[in-house]
Amino acid sequence: MLKIAEREFTSRLLTGTGKFSRAETMLNALDASSTQLVTLALKRLDLHQGRDDLLSPLRKLGVDLLPNTSGAKTAEEAIFAARLAREALDTNWLKLEIHPDQRYLLPDPLETLKAAETLVKEGFVVLPYCGADPLLCLRLQEVGCAAVMPLGAPIGSRQGLQTKTFLQIILEQAQVPVIVDAGIGAPSQAAEAMEMGVDAVLINTAIASSTDPVAMARAFKLAVQAGRMAFEAGVAGPGQAQASSPLTAFTEAL
Amino acid sequence: MQLTLNDHSIQLSAPVTLAALIRQHYPDNNGIAVAVNQQVVNKSLWEQTELQPEDRISLFTVVAGG
Numbered sequence A: 001m002l003k004i005a006e007r008e009f010t011s012r013l014l015t016g017t018g019k020f021s022r023a024e025t026m027l028n029a030l031d032a033s034s035t036q037l038v039t040l041a042l043k044r045l046d047l048h049q050g051r052d053d054l055l056s057p058l059r060k061l062g063v064d065l066l067p068n069t070s071g072a073k074t075a076e077e078a079i080f081a082a083r084l085a086r087e088a089l090d091t092n093w094l095k096l097e098i099h100p101d102q103r104y105l106l107p108d109p110l111e112t113l114k115a116a117e118t119l120v121k122e123g124f125v126v127l128p129y130c131g132a133d134p135l136l137c138l139r140l141q142e143v144g145c146a147a148v149m150p151l152g153a154p155i156g157s158r159q160g161l162q163t164k165t166f167l168q169i170i171l172e173q174a175q176v177p178v179i180v181d182a183g184i185g186a187p188s189q190a191a192e193a194m195e196m197g198v199d200a201v202l203i204n205t206a207i208a209s210s211t212d213p214v215a216m217a218r219a220f221k222l223a224v225q226a227g228r229m230a231f232e233a234g235v236a237g238p239g240q241a242q243a244s245s246p247l248t249a250f251t252e253a254l
Numbered sequence B: 001m002q003l004t005l006n007d008h009s010i011q012l013s014a015p016v017t018l019a020a021l022i023r024q025h026y027p028d029n030n031g032i033a034v035a036v037n038q039q040v041v042n043k044s045l046w047e048q049t050e051l052q053p054e055d056r057i058s059l060f061t062v063v064a065g066g
Helices: A023-033 A055-061 A075-089 A109-121 A134-142 A164-173 A187-196 A213-233 B018-025
Strands: A002-004 A007-009 A013-016 A037-044 A064-067 A093-096 A125-130 A179-181 A200-203 B002-005 B008-011 B032-036 B056-064
Touching (some): A013 A023, A064 A093, A075 A093, A075 A109, A075 B056, A109 A125, A109 A134, A125 A134, A134 A164, B018 B032, B018 B056
Parallel strands (some): A013 A037, A093 A125, A179 A200
Antiparallel strands (some): A037 B056, B002 B008, B032 B056
């Protein structure tokens, strides 16, 4: 079972709530994914517009909420967003993300580490989105992050595990759960991550932007389960060509 | 007195608490967070927070996101 900061999860699939065309589709997709932890963002209220009630249906679904600090470009902004999120949602869980780079949305390692250190001291359960940098992941672990969330590829790019070599090192060193966040575009890529021994994956775009998000959510659920099962069963490593059937010489009699 | 609420200027004839201001604009404050002059104010302090002239109040809510 996946355990993050003393909380246990039977599902190893975290999902985002962004980019869905309709709220109903999003809720049905989350339901089909069997996710137990979903991300949300914060924004300033538009005084002239009503606001959609997103929280009631999510709470009804029984999922835990993981607010993010999306939009923050510095540690200071992320800390402000974290405090707001804690107020708005009554949770100290936080997906810390700081990306000043608007083109690739790559996380800022220095600001992320700085913010993580402060937020852990303030009692937050910090899950930082970060580059697949083994040393940075160690540092984030040392300052008390409850998990690390290295990227597989840039957010929304759907390029899969471009950082595989480094994810392997992160997995070898990690004392906290490793969650691949960003870049996974297809269930096969999620299965590949799980087979490596990644503890969980966070998927948003690949589900929300598919033609049938509900079916895709279910496909990801199954892929994550299959990948985990394969990891636990011990995936056979690569080797030289070797027959999997006995090479008996029965043709010699011909 | 004059205040700023999410970049909109508002005029108040009498002193008001943060709780009263929020009640007036957002009776359903579920999922809302507030900052006064860039300092987040805990919900338990809304009633006792008297707003001052020129205060900048920011209201935030939750939206879908990844």
